[in-house]
Structure formats: C-alpha cells, structure tokens
Amino acid sequence: MLKTYAVYISIIRSIVDVLNFSASWLAVYWLRFYAPFVSSSTAIPKFSNHIKYLIPVVGLCYLAAMFAGLYRVRRMVSSGRDLVDIVKASFIATLMVMAFFYYIQSASPYSRILIASFGLLLCFSTMLTHLLLRMALRFIRSKGCNVRYCAIIGTGVKAQRLLDDLRRMSWAGMECVWLVDDNEEIIGTKIKGVPVVGPVEKLPNLLSQNGVDEVYLARSGDDAQRAYSVLERLQLSGVKVRIVPDWGNLLSISNPEVLAIGSQVLFSASDSPLSGYNILIKQLFDIVASLILITLLALPMLIIAIAVKLTSKGPILYKQKRVGLDGREFNIFKFRSMVDSANKPGWTISNDPRRTKIGAFIRTTSIDELPQLFNVLKGDMSLVGPRPEQSCFVEDFSGEFRRYMLRHHVKAGMTGWAQIHGLRGDTSLRKRLAYDLYYVKNWSFALDIFILLRTPFVVLKGENAY
Numbered sequence: 092m093l094k095t096y097a098v099y100i101s102i103i104r105s106i107v108d109v110l111n112f113s114a115s116w117l118a119v120y121w122l123r124f125y126a127p128f129v130s131s132s133t134a135i136p137k138f139s140n141h142i143k144y145l146i147p148v149v150g151l152c153y154l155a156a157m158f159a160g161l162y163r164v165r166r167m168v169s170s171g172r173d174l175v176d177i178v179k180a181s182f183i184a185t186l187m188v189m190a191f192f193y194y195i196q197s198a199s200p201y202s203r204i205l206i207a208s209f210g211l212l213l214c215f216s217t218m219l220t221h222l223l224l225r226m227a228l229r230f231i232r233s234k235g236c237n238v239r240y241c242a243i244i245g246t247g248v249k250a251q252r253l254l255d256d257l258r259r260m261s262w263a264g265m266e267c268v269w270l271v272d273d274n275e276e277i278i279g280t281k282i283k284g285v286p287v288v289g290p291v292e293k294l295p296n297l298l299s300q301n302g303v304d305e306v307y308l309a310r311s312g313d314d315a316q317r318a319y320s321v322l323e324r325l326q327l328s329g330v331k332v333r334i335v336p337d338w339g340n341l342l343s344i345s346n347p348e349v350l351a352i353g354s355q356v357l358f359s360a361s362d363s364p365l366s367g368y369n370i371l372i373k374q375l376f377d378i379v380a381s382l383i384l385i386t387l388l389a390l391p392m393l394i395i396a397i398a399v400k401l402t403s404k405g406p407i408l409y410k411q412k413r414v415g416l417d418g419r420e421f422n423i424f425k426f427r428s429m430v431d432s433a434n435k436p437g438w439t440i441s442n443d444p445r446r447t448k449i450g451a452f453i454r455t456t457s458i459d460e461l462p463q464l465f466n467v468l469k470g471d472m473s474l475v476g477p478r479p480e481q482s483c484f485v486e487d488f489s490g491e492f493r494r495y496m497l498r499h500h501v502k503a504g505m506t507g508w509a510q511i512h513g514l515r516g517d518t519s520l521r522k523r524l525a526y527d528l529y530y531v532k533n534w535s536f537a538l539d540i541f542i543l544l545r546t547p548f549v550v551l552k553g554e555n556a557y
Contacts, residue, residue: 100237101162104224105153108161111220112152112213116145119209123202148188152213155184161221170225171535177217185210232264240302242269244291244318245309246282249335253309254283268303291317295324306330311337372536373502377474381467392461395453399426403447408462413479415503418496420482421471424462428454457550463505475539476504477527478515488520498527501534508538511545 124135156162159180168176189206231237241257243250250270257265270282273290280287288297294306306325308318315337322332385392396407409427412420428450446454453459466472472479477498480488489495509515509526530538 100228104221105162107220107224108156108217109149109153111216112149113145115209115213115216116148117142119205119212122212123205123208147191148209151187151191152180152184155187156180156217158183170222173221173225174218177221178214181210181214181217184213228264229261232261238264238266239304240266240268241305241307242271242288242294242298242303243267243307243309244271244294244321245314246270246272246274246277246287247309249311250307250309251283253307253335254285265305268301269297291321294321295328298325298330299328304331305333307333307335309335369534369536373473373539374470376536376539377467380474381464385464385468388461388464391458395426395449395458395461398449399428399447399453402449403427403430405430412482413503414482414485414499415471415479416499416501418485418499421466421479423472423479424466426453426459426462428459460505467505471503473502473504475506475542476502477507477530478510478523479503492521492524494528495524498524498531501531506542506546506549508542511542511549513549 120138120141159176161176161180185206188209189203192206228237243253254267254270257263257267267285270285270287271289271291271294272278272287275289277287278289288294297303298306306322308315308322310318315334322334326332399407405427407427409425409429410422411425413423415421428447429445430447450459463472467474485495507527508530509523512526514523514526
C-alpha cells in the first residue's frame with residue numbers, strides 16, 4: 092500500500108539539486124573574477140578550464156547531499172531540520188571539493204577563495220531551492236494531492252495529542268481518517284471530527300478496503316500489548332507502523348535518542364539536546380565571544396572596579412556558590428553591589444537597603460554581572476542558558492517542582508529565554524522554570540543568537556533588576 096510519490100519527489104529533488112549544483116559552480120566563476128565588487132590580483136583562468144571540472148564537482152556535491160540524508164523521505168522533517176542538513180551537506184561538499192583539487196593541484200592549482208565562495212553559494216542556493224520545493228509541495232497538498240492517510244489506535248490523551256500535532260504539521264500532508272478503539276460505547280462516534288472505528292482486531296480488514304498508509308499506536312500498558320499482534324499483520328501487508336513511546340512518569344526534554352544494544356532498541360527519555368557537535372559549536376562560540384567582550388569591556392570594567400573599591404569597604408568582586416551543568420557547584424563572579432557584611436546567600440528585594448552607593452546603579456543596569464564573562468571563559472557558564480540558582484535553594488526547588496533539575500542538562504547562562512521575557516529577580520519561579528525548560532527542549536544556535544540580540548533591550552528597561 093506504500094505510495095510511490097516519495098520516490099518521484101526524491102527524483103525531482105535530485106534533478107533540481109544537480110541543476111543547482113551546476114549553476115552554482117558556473118556562477119561562482121563570474122562572482123570570483125568578474126563581479127564589480129570583487130577584484131582579482133591573479134591571472135583569470137580560462138572558463139573552459141573551469142567548466143571541465145563541472146561533472147566531478149557536481150558528483151561530489153551530490154554524494155555529500157546523499158550522506159546528509161537530503162534524498163531520504165523528508166515528509167515529517169521540519170524546515171529547521173532541513174536547513175541544518177543543508178548546511179551539513181554544503182560543508183561536507185566544500186571539504187570534498189577542496190580535497191579533490193588538493194590532490195590534482197600539481198596539474199591545475201585552484202583558488203581556495205573560489206572554493207570557499209562556492210561553498211557559501213552552494214549552501215544559500217540549496218536552501219532557496221529546497222524552500223521553493225517545500226512551498227510547492229505545501230500548495231499541492233493543500234489541494235488534496237500527495238496526501239498520506241493514517242489511523243491512530245487509541246482515543247485517550249496520547250491519541251488526541253498526536254491528532255492535534257498532525258493537524259498542526261499541515262505542511263507534512265498527513266491526514267488522520269480514523270481513531271481505532273475497542274470500546275463499543277464510542278465506536279461510531281467522532282472525536283475532534285475524526286470517526287472512531289473498531290475493534291482493533293478488525294483494523295486489517297478495514298485497511299484492506301481503504302487507502303490508509305500508516306498506523307500509529309497511541310496506547311499504553313496492556314492495551315498496547317494487545318494491539319501488537321494486529322500491528323504485526325499490518326506490517327506484513329505493507330502498512331507503515333509507528334509507535335508513540337510510553338514514557339510513564341518519565342519526562343522527555345528533547346528529541347529522544349534511539350540506541351541499539353544487540354537486538355534491543357532503547358530510547359533515551361531525557362538526554363540533553365546539546366550533544367555531539369552542538370556542544371563543540373556552543374563551547375567555541377562562548378570562548379570566542381567572551382574573549383571579544385572582555386577585550387571590548389576591559390576599560391568599563393576597570394572603571395566599575397575602581398568605583399566599587401572607592402565607594403565602600405570590602406572586595407571588588409563578590410563570589411557565591413551556584414549550581415550549573417549536571418548539578419555541579421561553581422563560584423559565580425559579580426561586582427560587589429552590597430555592603431560586605433550583607434553579602435550572604437538569600438533573596439534581594441526592591442530598593443534593598445544593603446546596596447552600596449554604586450550598587451543600585453550596577454544592579455539595575457546588570458553591570459554587576461559582567462565579571463561572569465570570566466565564568467564563561469572558564470567553562471563554568473555559557474553566555475546563554477538558565478540562570479544559575481544559589482546552592483542553598485536548589486534542593487528546596489527540586490522538591491517543590493518535579494522538573495526543576497532538568498534545567499541543569501545545559502550550562503547555566505548569563506542571560507536566558509526567561510530573562511528576555513522579563514522573568515528576572517523576584518518573579519514567579521514556576522514561570523521561570525517553564526521558560527527554562529522550553530529553552531532546554533528547543534535549544535538551537537539560532538535561538539542563542541536571538542536571545543543575545545534581545546538581551547541589551549531587556550537590560551535597558553531594568554525591569555525586575557534590583
């Protein structure tokens with residue numbers, strides 16, 4: 092019953108990409124040597140010499156795209172994931188093309204600037220063509236073409252949540268035609284506009300008479316076990332079977348990782364989304380960005396340090412135990428903003444009488460947080476992440492809020508998703524936790540950049556900063 096539309100779409104995508112790779116290779120020659128905004132100090136190679144490498148270059152790009160999975164079925168892949176895979180494919184293609192010319196350089200030296208420019212052009216042009224293809228597919232599916240139909244086994248909360256998610260993913264072209272249940276009281280009724288059929292044992296006969304492509308199991312416990320024999324029969328008949336994991340009381344904070352151990356398939360329920368190369372990207376960005384900011388802000392920080400020292404007795408910096416990644420403690424650095432005897436663990440309040448003469452200003456403007464750039468450079472913190480809490484409060488909060496410790500799956504940050512939404516200082520802990528967990532679950536490098544760009548505007552307001 093599996094449809095061949097996916098094959099045709101993959102072929103179309105392959106043809107479009109081959110044409111795009113070819114056009115990018117030809118266009119980069121003009122951009123490198125003839126564009127009005129570029130000057131070349133070297134002799135311009137013949138175009139005939141450039142074009143003779145078209146086939147091997149396009150072939151390498153196509154292999155990189157295949158390796159990145161651009162030609163697998165991508166109906167259920169989001170636009171964001173598609174862009175990440177395109178960047179990955181473009182990077183791999185650039186390295187392969189560079190290696191290709193390195194090995195033949197004795198015969199024909201080739202410009203590294205041209206190859207790097209080709210990589211950038213390849214990335215943006217592939218993003219554009221895939222975006223146009225997605226828009227075309229979305230339009231076609233809105234007209235009722237290239238739609239895949241599914242049935243969901245179950246009518247409970249999990250099944251209805253899955254139904255809602257499928258409807259929100261309208262771009263995927265998935266339509267639920269049945270909910271399947273054994274309860275005779277609801278068979279023949281509708282839930283959220285979808286007919287309920289049953290019992291589950293009759294599903295193979297129902298599917299043989301209708302064009303249903305996929306079946307989702309959204310049951311738990313014994314109810315799920317009773318459906319497995321039916322699912323096995325559906326698999327043998329060519330129907331794609333998908334199973335919604337039953338986490339029980341466990342919490343999934345990111346896309347579950349699939350792990351094969353022998354003949355067993357395991358799912359990780361709460362791994363950090365920051366894994367693999369994502370950790371490296373974030374760490375490198377933190378190091379480079381913190382070094383740049385420390386260099387740029389060295390003079391202002393020196394002035395603040397002198398002002399702190401001259402206006403009150405005590406050390407310039409205030410250190411306090413905070414909890415970061417994986418629940419590990421570290422000393423956070425701040426410019427001291429209170430009298431030295433008052434710097435003890437606890438909450439600050441509005442117009443806190445313990446503040447020094449300059450303390451009110453540096454706290455309201457968040458200047459007191461600048462020494463945390465050294466925490467970032469040390470690796471204790473990140474530029475972006477959930478704000479680290481005082482050690483003395485973490486145990487209390489984790490007991491009160493079941494999901495609290497999940498925020499420690501990423502490094503604590505100088506700013507975060509909660510902070511740019513005004514949740515700073517003495518604000519609702521429950522709301523801050525909700526925003527922190529959203530960040531943990533939906534982390535991306537683009538989200539970090541967005542938070543960093545928004546932070547100065549929030550700091551200027553001085554809301555809840557005291």
